[in-house]
Amino acid sequence: MLHTTTAVGEAEALRARLTGRVVTPADADWDVARMGWNLAADQRPAAVAVPATVQDVVEVVRHAAEAGMRVAPQGTGHNATAHGALDATILLKTHELRGVSIDPVLRRARVHAGDLWEDVTGPASQYGLAPISGSSPDVGVVGFALGGGIGWLSRKFGLCADSVLSIECVLADGRHVRCDAHTNSDLFWALRGGSGSFAIVTALELELFEVGEMVSMGAMLWPWERAADVMEAWRQWTQDAPDEVTTSIRLMQLPPLPELPDFLRGRQLVIIDGAVVGSPEDAERILAPLRALDPEIDLWGMQPPAGLSRVHMDPEDPMPGLSDHLMLRELDAQAIKDLVAVAGPGSGSPLVMMEIRQLGGALGRRRDGAGALGGLDARYLTFAAGLPIDADVVCALRGGFGRVRNVLSRVATDGHYLNFQEHARDPRHAYEAGTYARLQAVKAAYDPQDLIRANHAVALPEA
Numbered sequence: 001m002l003h004t005t006t007a008v009g010e011a012e013a014l015r016a017r018l019t020g021r022v023v024t025p026a027d028a029d030w031d032v033a034r035m036g037w038n039l040a041a042d043q044r045p046a047a048v049a050v051p052a053t054v055q056d057v058v059e060v061v062r063h064a065a066e067a068g069m070r071v072a073p074q075g076t077g078h079n080a081t082a083h084g085a086l087d088a089t090i091l092l093k094t095h096e097l098r099g100v101s102i103d104p105v106l107r108r109a110r111v112h113a114g115d116l117w118e119d120v121t122g123p124a125s126q127y128g129l130a131p132i133s134g135s136s137p138d139v140g141v142v143g144f145a146l147g148g149g150i151g152w153l154s155r156k157f158g159l160c161a162d163s164v165l166s167i168e169c170v171l172a173d174g175r176h177v178r179c180d181a182h183t184n185s186d187l188f189w190a191l192r193g194g195s196g197s198f199a200i201v202t203a204l205e206l207e208l209f210e211v212g213e214m215v216s217m218g219a220m221l222w223p224w225e226r227a228a229d230v231m232e233a234w235r236q237w238t239q240d241a242p243d244e245v246t247t248s249i250r251l252m253q254l255p256p257l258p259e260l261p262d263f264l265r266g267r268q269l270v271i272i273d274g275a276v277v278g279s280p281e282d283a284e285r286i287l288a289p290l291r292a293l294d295p296e297i298d299l300w301g302m303q304p305p306a307g308l309s310r311v312h313m314d315p316e317d318p319m320p321g322l323s324d325h326l327m328l329r330e331l332d333a334q335a336i337k338d339l340v341a342v343a344g345p346g347s348g349s350p351l352v353m354m355e356i357r358q359l360g361g362a363l364g365r366r367r368d369g370a371g372a373l374g375g376l377d378a379r380y381l382t383f384a385a386g387l388p389i390d391a392d393v394v395c396a397l398r399g400g401f402g403r404v405r406n407v408l409s410r411v412a413t414d415g416h417y418l419n420f421q422e423h424a425r426d427p428r429h430a431y432e433a434g435t436y437a438r439l440q441a442v443k444a445a446y447d448p449q450d451l452i453r454a455n456h457a458v459a460l461p462e463a
Contacts, residue, residue: 010067011047017059020052036077040320040388045091054202062174064090072453073200075140081422082455089453107208111141118309125306129208132160135312142201147419148193148373152275152308155246155361161193161371163207169199172447190442192371196454198446216283217275217311218300224268227344230293231336237289243361245286247274251344251354273311323385324401325420327378327413338407350386350396357381378413383420418456427456
């Protein structure tokens with residue numbers, strides 16, 4: 001589809017096969033169709049297909065194979081910047097494949113490729129149940145699970161990927177199949193935390209966890225000037241915090257956006273947020289050392305489980321973003337001191353956010369029947385982000401990321417977590433060597449022509 005005549009012909013041929021839509025650069029809605037949630041991703045595929053049915057997905061795959069093209073499935077496009085160039089590729093936007101069903105007796109949820117976390121958390125919450133969901137309500141369930149999936153329940157229950165019970169997907173040969181622990185089990189293993197390189201997921205079934213009608217969750221906020229002492233106190237508290245609590249701490253420099261509430265708009269803050277699984281009394285006891293730090297604002301309290309999706313107060317509308325992240329094997333007092341020096345008060349840092357998430361607990365223990373990722377071999381995870389407004393700001397942000405990397409390199413691992421890795425990097429660094437080799441074998445078995453193109457793609461093994 002490099003030539004205009006060929007492109008038009010291929011688009012028309014694909015349109016004739018679908019009940020859904022096909023959009024090309026010749027169409028007026030092209031720029032909207034190719035847009036990801038992260039507006040910094042300038043996606044330029046050969047065409048965008050928006051399937052209305054699972055059969056549409058099958059037809060897109062078959063058409064791509066016949067035309068010598070590739071298919072890149074995408075739900076929301078939060079991690080779109082990791083795709084790279086999409087030449088001779090059909091961008092398969094699955095956002096119209098929706099429909100969640102909850103089985104409160106079996107504690108399961110069935111979701112489709114386009115469903116968002118808020119589509120699941122709300123209905124499940126009515127039964128005192130919760131999935132291992134992300135920290136944003138508008139993140140897609142499928143993409144989150146394919147990359148592993150960590151959330152506010154993860155130190156207690158583990159990765160979202162390991163709560164997946166079955167998967168329905170379209171293979172590179174056009175077959176629509178189911179996989180679980182007993183059927184296509186190698187594919188089932190690979191898709192749970194090994195990326196979307198192996199098949200195009202159309203639906204999956206998730207385990208839901210009993211958390212009760214109300215869960216302790218929220219945030220505590222301190223003035224920016226308290227960064228050093230609050231972060232060090234949080235670090236010490238996390239050393240022996242029980243698995244029932246999962247938190248993050250952030251240095252925030254919030255822009256004066258009108259959509260932000262007054263207590264956040266244009267402010268520089270330190271924020272600790274998260275959740276505790278257990279009784280209100282247990283939560284009070286666990287959180288007492290943090291409350292002793294005398295937060296300026298304390299928003300922590302008991303809420304229905306659905307509230308977990310908005311604890312982090314992440315933006316819900318598409319926006320541009322540039323980010324970087326590290327996995328940390330440990331976090332000592334010197335690392336905190338150095339981090340505050342380059343990203344906190346007086347540093348001149350351009351970063352809107354510098355976050356450290358608490359790992360460990362169930363995230364560090366591989367459960368029986370786990371998927372490809374199986375856990376995270378680190379105690380903490382960092383995520384730094386900013387708004388790439390123009391070239392000068394992009395340059396400043398990259399400098400800020402570099403300074404953070406420099407001061408944390410002493411405690412960082414060589415690994416990374418795919419869902420937080422928003423620029424192209426060899427995914428083999430996210431897995432043990434033997435695990436990556438096994439993923440490559442699954443890729444060769446199910447997609448030997450490399451038709452399916454995921455962000456953080458697993459490569460075919462060398463001949």
